[in-house]
Amino acid sequence: MKTGGDWRMADETQTTAGNNEAKEREEALFRKRNAERSDSTEESVLYWQERDEIPDHFDQLKDTLKEVMGLDVSYDIIFREMTFAGRRVGLLFLNGLTDGASVTEILKRLSYLKPDDIESDAVDVMVNHYIPHFQVEESDKLSKAIDKVLTGESALFVEGEGKVILIDTRVYPVRGMEEPAVEKVVRGARDGFTETLVTNVNLVRRRVRDPGLHCEIMKVGRRTQSDVCILYVDDIADRSQVEAIRDKIKEIDIEGLPIGDKQLEEAIVNKGWHPYPLVRYSERPDVVASHLLEGRIVVMVDTSPSVMIMPTTFFDLCQHAEENRQTPFMGTYLRWVRFGGIFVSMFLLPLWMLLVVHPELKPPLLTILGPQENAKIPLIGQFLMVEFGVDLLRLAAVHTPTPLASAMGLIAAILIGEMAVETGFFVNEVVLYMAIAAIGMFATPSYELGLANRIVRLFLLIVTAMFSVKGLVIGTTLLILALTTHRSYNSSYLWPFIPFSAKAMGEVLVRKPLLLSTRRPALNKTRDHTKMGSEMNPRDGH
Structure with missing residues (x-):
């Protein structure tokens, strides 16, 4: 017969054994977590429960959800357990990406269920008769349910059914639609794309x-x-x-x-x-x-x-919505001004430097060009310093708070520019022509194209300074070859200039009236080439 002390010793032994087993389980779980190298939700589910299926019991389901998506760890992952018609039901959703009103209405509807209503195939009965929502589907894959929940949908589990009900209750945070800052127009719509x-x-x-x-x-x-x-x-x-x-x-x-x-x-x-x-x-x-x-x-x-x-193509990137918001004549004028600004942004500085270094190349009408006095820094050094200075100012403008942007512009334009000329480091013409080239770069509709043209200008400046006329000619030739061989889905990047198409090039240079532009660009290889029927074609006399 055991005494009281024997019972206490036995209890302590059992408690110690239980603690050791729990500690071993925790250590094994810790090692398993550290060993996981899953690249997808499906791989993670298979790692933790060996089969990508809906567990029959909620305890196992919650254990898998905890390891795969951080249930009870992430505050915004909610698993709401309820009982409807005598059946355990769990709703998994993300707090903040789910429409609470829709979910509440669905749960209210399910609360009317009676045990006789879902005697067999509870999931099918709920989907087809008791969930008043327009986007509902079933799935037997736990990984799919988790992926859907992470996009904002709700997953309704019924214990023992082996299937899950996926309900599209997503609601995303959306900012107000505003006119794009890069593509502003004088006349036209003011709505722009958002992040949704x-x-x-x-x-x-x-x-x-x-x-x-x-x-x-x-x-x-x-x-x-x-x-x-x-x-x-x-x-x-x-x-x-x-x-x-x-x-x-x-x-x-x-x-x-x-x-x-x-x-x-x-x-x-x-x-x-x-x-x-x-x-x-x-x-x-x-x-x-x-x-x-x-x-x-x-x-x-x-x-x-x-x-x-x-x-x-290159010429597509040079066009802007404002041209189509004006009359054909004014649209053509604006297009030519924009083309001129892009050309100036690329070639003005190399050409001017070439004419300054080799004054014998100047035409009689351009004898006024050139610095009237020399500076302490060579021309190529001045250009490179100004180029990098403009880029630095552009980057600073992006990170400068709006109330301070005007002050920064004044500092750049007045203090830095004027003082650099007064101290003799720069000549006036360098600052002037660099400002004109910068205006041409900012007038380029495509921000990415403007940056690429700026890199080309730097390249042309360097090769012109190194090899004079040959450098400018070779640099320009290499630029044209690089753009010609640049393919946009098996289409020439310089189309319709290379390969040359007179009709298409005319439409690039001239903004045609709406009713005269009857065919789509050949570059797109469209199935339907015409924009309007014959009854609307002015050439048919209608």
């Missing part, structure tokens, strides 16, 4: 009410699961181009796209070190709608307020 994909698609749908407008969505990134949408008008766009873009997006195997569309561009289009962009970025829905009707393909990435338009 659904809103951006609807802005385009509002302008293109064509049943042929297709919006294909897919996910990119093992971890970010970023939504990427391809938009095109099916009976206009070249299907081979659509398939090529779709296949390249599907082949992407990276962790994610946290920066959005720019990373996607590098993954599918501009994979090398070429400075010139192969896509056109736009934040204006009207610009995107007009390009869709021309047969181009648009790619949107969730969380990015700008979209990519493909394919594009």
Whole structure:
């Protein structure tokens, strides 16, 4: 017969053994967590429960959710357990990305259930009879349910059913639609894209009410699961181009796209070190709608307020929406002014430096050009210092608070520029021509094209300083060759200049009246080449 002391010793032994077992389990769990190297939700689910299925018991389900998505660790991941009609039900959702009113209405409806209503196949009965929502689906994959919840949907689990009900109750934070800062117009719409994909698609749908407008969505990134949408008008766009873009997006195997569309561009289009962009970025829905009707393909990435338009050319990047908001004559004038500004931003400084270094090359009418006095620093040194100074000011303007931006501009223009000339380090002409070139760069509609042209200007300045006339000629030739060999989805980047098309080049140089522009650009290889029917063609006499 055991005494009281024997019982206490036995209890202490059992307690110690239990503590040791719990400690061993914790250590094994810790080692398992450290050993996990899952790249996707599916791999993580398989790692923790060996099968990508819905567990029959909520205890096992919650254990898996804790390890895979941080249930009870992340404050915004909620698993609400309830009982409806005698069955245990759990609702998994993200606090902040879920529409609370919709979820409350669904739960209120389910609270009316009786045990007789769900005797068999409770999930099917709930989906088809008791969940008043328009986007509902079933799944037997836990990884799919977790991925859907992380996008803002709600997952309704019924214990013992082996299936989950996925309800689209997403609501995303959206900022107000504002006019894009880079693509402002005097006349025209003031709405612009936001960081929400659904809103951006609807802005385009509002302008293109064509049943042929297709919006294909897919996910990119093992971890970010970023939504990427391809938009095109099916009976206009070249299907081979659509398939090529779709296949390249599907082949992407990276962790994610946290920066959005720019990373996607590098993954599918501009994979090398070429400075010139192969896509056109736009934040204006009207610009995107007009390009869709021309047969181009648009790619949107969730969380990015700008979209990519493909394919594009050098001359496409030089055009702006303001030209189409004015009369054809004024639109043509603005286009020529813009072309002139782009040309000046690239070639003015190298040409002027060449004429200063070799005054014998000056035409009689340009004898007034050139510095009237020399400076302490050589011309090429002055140009390089001013170039990098302008870039430094541009970067500083981005990071300077708005109330201080004007003061910074005054410091740059008055103090630095004037003092540099007064002290004899710079000559007046260098500051003047650099300012003109900078204005031409900022007048370039595409920000990416303006940066690329600036790099070309630096290159031409250096080769002109090193090799004089030969350097400028060779540098310009290399530039044209580089742009000619630069391909935008098997299309020439300098089209219609190379290969030359007189009709298409005329439409680039002249903004034609609307009713005279009857055909879509041949570059897009569209299935339907005409923009309007014969009854609207003024050439037919109607």
